[in-house]
Amino acid sequence: MRIRQLECFRTLMIHGTMTRAAELLSISQPAISSTIANLEHETGLKLFVRKGGRLQPTPEARLFFVEAERALEAVEKTNRVAKEIRTGKRGHLAIAAYASISINLLPRLMAEFAKERPGLELKIITRNSQSVRELMTTQQFDLAIAELPLDYPTSNMEVISYECQCMVPISHPLADRDVITPADLDGVPFVSLFKGDPIYQQLAMAFSAYGSSWNVVAETEFFSTACELVCSGMGVGIVDPVVSRPFTGNLVLKPFSPAIKYEIALLLPTQEEPSQLAREFAHYLRQHL
Amino acid sequence: MRIRQLECFRTLMIHGTMTRAAELLSISQPAISSTIANLEHETGLKLFVRKGGRLQPTPEARLFFVEAERALEAVEKTNRVAKEIRTGKRGHLAIAAYASISINLLPRLMAEFAKERPGLELKIITRNSQSVRELMTTQQFDLAIAELPLDYPTSNMEVISYECQCMVPISHPLADRDVITPADLDGVPFVSLFKGDPIYQQLAMAFSAYGSSWNVVAETEFFSTACELVCSGMGVGIVDPVVSRPFTGNLVLKPFSPAIKYEIALLLPTQEEPSQLAREFAHYLRQHL
DNA sequence: GCCTCTGTATAAGTTAAATCTATAGGGTGG
DNA sequence: CCACCCTATAGATTTAACTTATACAGAGGC
Incomplete structure (x- = not known):
């Protein structure tokens, strides 16, 4: 069973004729005809009776229609979710940061960042730089910000340095x-x-x-x-x-x-790949530091 | 987005490597590789990072996985339902019949018929033969059984005649x-x-x-x-x-x-196509009369 | 009764997805 | 350093979905 078959079936059920369904799907009428024939063959269901040159859905088609609509909705939702993930409207951004930045800068930046991404879940936790560093290894956070130097260096760390x-x-x-x-x-x-x-x-x-x-x-x-x-x-x-x-x-x-150099580090997850959102926020952050 | 892509993605997420996923889906490893590449391209999501010759799902992949599983389940349910409809395990059989047969014969036959079709909904209503004939025109019933002769003939009627x-x-x-x-x-x-x-x-x-x-x-x-x-x-x-x-x-x-001929008629819907179940039960009935 | 309109089915050819086999290349561990 | 495991790429094949062209069938008007 293929999604396209269900789409053709749904449109045909709703609009009654193959010609009309073909118009709505912007394909030719024979395309609908053969796709429906395939669906009937593969499901083993006789979905329409050809009666007076017209189609009439069978009772089986009405039963099948209920399920077909559900499946199509689920697939369409999957497409929507893919788009939401891609545009950062779905997902979460958990950040651990040391006090100054977490209080004075992050709230404003994260609010701005989230404004263009409705649906995004935010989380922010404040610890001293060493704790932040350790929290990052627990895999619970997408991004951390710590002051340098740290007790021991980390891969996946980006240093931001500017002059006081x-x-x-x-x-x-x-x-x-x-x-x-x-x-x-x-x-x-x-x-x-x-x-x-x-x-x-x-x-x-x-x-x-x-x-x-x-x-x-x-x-x-x-x-x-x-x-x-x-x-x-x-x-x-x-x-x-x-x-x-x-x-x-x-x-x-x-x-x-x-x-006088003031250096802070953006820490990304080490074990796991950082999320696209984390990278985007890191980029955003870099522009504002 | 195609169902096959979601199937490959799900198997790959669950089992970790393309080689293993290919085995489980009984296809070659390059087939998985290119299908996943297509899915990544079409959704615009980077689902795996190639790290040390191995794959590692990204956070985006984990989010997408939740939806992909739902969609696949819906599609798989649609397949199951198609099979249930085909084998008569889903649907309803509403029969209107005159008193004698409705009391003496139908309960036993319908019970036997339904035994092989768990999930089938049954309905039986008893009226005199003329009322049965009229009920049939209201499209509420899948099959009716009336004694002959009827006041006026019906198309879609099958006469069963036997000797007293x-x-x-x-x-x-x-x-x-x-x-x-x-x-x-x-x-x-x-x-x-x-x-x-x-x-x-x-x-x-x-x-x-x-x-x-x-x-x-x-x-x-x-x-x-x-x-x-x-x-x-x-x-x-x-x-x-x-x-x-x-x-x-x-x-x-x-x-x-x-x-001495005793004649009864099996009436099928006139406007609508009779359901496969109605035909099957009519056949079953014919064998037992 | 015939012609037109509307709708469906079939035929033949095209495109692209999904598959195959063969092969190259990159890490890891003994 | 070699063997093993895994992934990616190349080139060929099959088939679903699509196209256009055309045939066919019923309904309704004249």
Whole structure:
């Protein structure tokens, strides 16, 4: 039994004549005739009686019609679902990410991403970067975002790196500089991330290389906290320019030299092939970082 | 999308390798390979990644698999239903019949007929022969059985005619005759059907032709009542040998000459084509009358 | 009664899917 | 490094579904 036979049968049952069915299916009348003849032969059912040059469905045809319609609907649904999967309207996107990005960036991006894909199921979970890395190995997530460096490297990892910028209050004397260096910040009160953070280490090396005195007056866990403190006039600081954007409205951002690299990684599943949706979202994410 | 593609896909998803799927479907490995390639191309979905010479289903394939299985089940059900219709295991058989046959013969025959066709829905309704004839025109019944003659003839009618037999009590003097004629029954107490019945008229003509005296001591509506009366020693009578069988156990049946014809008609739908089941049951009935 | 209209069936040829056999090529493990 | 297992490709074959052309059959108008 072939789908085309059922389609011809259905159209013929609904519209009564082969000529009309052929028109509706945009094929010739003999095509319907032989397809129906095949269906009758293969099912062993006499579906129509030729009576006065016209067709009349038999009671068997009416019984068969009920099932044929169900089967066609199921097949047509399969086609629809294939299209939904292809266009990302069906499926799920489970993402594990570390706190800053998961709170400040992902909700907006995922909402935008899902807006064009009604039917998509979203899931987002927030953990520290190392936990995120471990969650990824449990195969429960389609994509993870972690800060670098990780304890051990992963294949299927894409590093996104960009340069942090120096933030100063609007009225600060340094606000009109084009580039800020450690020399400009000699002894200036500074809000930094925690000592364990790679950013801290890069800054320490930069100040040391310039022979400047790095006057750390506060250490925070997140960039956002640092932004608030700088806003309050506690000093200057350094931020990643993307994730922290919502918090830097009342501040001035300036390039910092030497470059302080902020590196995060997009992790894709290792065992399994990443889903098309995960790849698309990763691409989307890349464009917005 | 073709059914064969879904079958190949399902087998491949379940069994993991193309070689194994090919074995199970009794086709060659390249056949699976190209069919799957076609399915991937037509759905626009990347269903498998070729990894280390092996296949690995993508997340999209897992989503698609759910729908593919549903569609295949629906198609397979359609095949099963076609077979059930063909073998009479699906469908309905609604019969309208006059009282005697509907009570004495049909229940047993229909039960036997249905025993080999589990799933068949039965319906039987009892009316007088003229009502049965009219019910048939309402298209609600697949088959009707009426006594002849009918007020007006019908196309799609098959007449079944057989000869009535003379019934006498076991100890009756006529019980050892080979054939009984009106001459043998001259003045003998006789149980007949009602005057309006064709049987009555045929008997009257037969006795008149033989110049014998027809001594009607009782008139009944049904053969079965006549049987009971003859059993009780009220006289002799005449019955149809098939429908009355359950009531003639304690009687002797002998051929009667001249032939008294008992005629009934099998009526099939006129507007619509009769169902295969109706034809089969009509055939079955013919063999048992 | 014949002709036209409408609808179905048959014949002959085309295209593409699904199949075959034969073969190449890529990983994995002893 | 070779043997084994699996997949992909090439070229040929079969058949379903389709085409056009045409024959055939019943219904209805004149």
